[in-house]
Amino acid sequence: RPFRIAVLPGDGIGKEVMPEGLRALDAATKRFGIAIEYRHFEWASCDYYAAHGKMMPDDWKAQLQGMDALFFGAVGWPATVPDHVSLWGSLLKFRREFDQYVNLRPVRLFEGVPCPLAGRKPGDIDYFVVRENTEGEYTSLGGVMYEGTEREMVIQESVYSRVGAQRLLKFAFELAQSRPRKHVTLATKSNGIAISMPWWDRQADEVKKAYPDVALDKQHIDILSARFVLQPGRFDVVAATNLFGDILSDLGPATTGTIGLAPSGNLNPDRTFPSLFEPVHGSAPDIYGQNIANPIAMIWSGAMMLDFLGRGEGACRQAHDAILAAIEAVLRDGPRTPDLGGKASTTELGEAVARNIAS
Numbered sequence: 001r002p003f004r005i006a007v008l009p010g011d012g013i014g015k016e017v018m019p020e021g022l023r024a025l026d027a028a029t030k031r032f033g034i035a036i037e038y039r040h041f042e043w044a045s046c047d048y049y050a051a052h053g054k055m056m057p058d059d060w061k062a063q064l065q066g067m068d069a070l071f072f073g074a075v076g077w078p079a080t081v082p083d084h085v086s087l088w089g090s091l092l093k094f095r096r097e098f099d100q101y102v103n104l105r106p107v108r109l110f111e112g113v114p115c116p117l118a119g120r121k122p123g124d125i126d127y128f129v130v131r132e133n134t135e136g137e138y139t140s141l142g143g144v145m146y147e148g149t150e151r152e153m154v155i156q157e158s159v160y161s162r163v164g165a166q167r168l169l170k171f172a173f174e175l176a177q178s179r180p181r182k183h184v185t186l187a188t189k190s191n192g193i194a195i196s197m198p199w200w201d202r203q204a205d206e207v208k209k210a211y212p213d214v215a216l217d218k219q220h221i222d223i224l225s226a227r228f229v230l231q232p233g234r235f236d237v238v239a240a241t242n243l244f245g246d247i248l249s250d251l252g253p254a255t256t257g258t259i260g261l262a263p264s265g266n267l268n269p270d271r272t273f274p275s276l277f278e279p280v281h282g283s284a285p286d287i288y289g290q291n292i293a294n295p296i297a298m299i300w301s302g303a304m305m306l307d308f309l310g311r312g313e314g315a316c317r318q319a320h321d322a323i324l325a326a327i328e329a330v331l332r333d334g335p336r337t338p339d340l341g342g343k344a345s346t347t348e349l350g351e352a353v354a355r356n357i358a359s
């Protein structure tokens with residue numbers, strides 16, 4: 001049967017880059033004979049919130065029943081809905097209720113994209129951030145006490161489970177095993193956060209035993225961040241908790257030129273629920289409405305989706321590779337959106353990628 005994909009453009013430039021993501025998917029699936037059925041949803045957006053007072057209908061889960069994956073634009077419109085409301089009311093619900101415990105974010109420097117790090121060439125930056133996506137520092141456990149008094153205080157707990165840490169690490173080791181360098185770096189902070197981070201180190205040592213051919217090193221998050229900038233060639237697969245991974249996966253793409261390129265997969269590797277594919281960037285209210293957003297992060301997210309659906313094999317793998325080759329060619333030869341130093345529109349870039357995929 002065809003793959004069933006839920007299409008959720010969301011807010012702001014999510015609505016502008018989504019059509020280009022679909023255009024590239026159409027070109028690739030047509031060329032390689034892959035059948036896809038799309039279902040389009042207007043909710044998980046601040047427009048929906050304005051009309052209904054919530055981000056999604058109560059039966060959102062039922063409406064997504066039977067979907068193989070979610071193709072998601074971006075959510076957030078801070079002028080009308082506070083960001084923690086829009087995020088917790090949509091994206092974080094998907095991540096948690098669909099147990100998308102891996103947030104996979106490739107970081108790669110392409111030819112033709114000005115690198116903010118002096119002297120770096122394509123090939124020097126090519127790694128994955130594997131972020132834990134369902135627990136950790138992002139909890140609702142805590143509260144403010146004695147509010148408004150001199151003694152006002154706040155507590156917010158971090159929670160890591162053995163199952164949660166080990167399944168994340170297992171994914172990281174398996175990814176590393178499939179790559180030439182076979183190297184996992186664990187983002188840690190076991191000197192300062194002296195209970196939970198040494199515990200993470202032990203989880204990594206334990207999981208590593210099943211992967212004797214993969215190297216493991218542990219780096220404190222502070223120096224690790226510095227090395228993302230100073231020595232990016234040291235990294236292959238970087239495993240991190242929710243907060244550390246969130247920060248690293250904005251920093252990494254920033255070192256490769258523009259956040260407009262960075263894709264992500266919110267994966268449920270066990271396939272008990274659909275996974276979600278989205279650009280790393282948000283809804284960019286500052287450029288929305290001008291048709292100048294870079295659609296490549298959205299297009300690349302679509303390629304990751306096909307690869308995940310096809311388990312890295314067959315026609316889906318070929319379609320993924322063709323989309324990546326088209327992205328490389330367009331970044332090298334143009335056209336370019338303003339974030340890449342050009343004058344092209346979102347549509348022009350999307351059309352150029354789709355033409356290249358088809359040929």
Ligand code: NAI
Binds near residue numbers: 087260261281
């Ligand atoms: P943002 O990623 O939307 O924008 C940051 C900066 O990068 C802006 O200057 C923007 O113009 C630029 N930018 C982002 N994507 C671009 C693209 N494709 N092409 C060219 N330039 C691009 O992050 P910001 O401003 O912090 O958040 C705006 C809204 O997006 C907020 O409501 C926030 O909560 C939401 N957000 C949603 C995310 C998601 O849906 N996963 C992720 C990050 C933020």
Ligand code: MG
Binds near residue numbers: 246247250
């Ligand atoms: Mg982030």
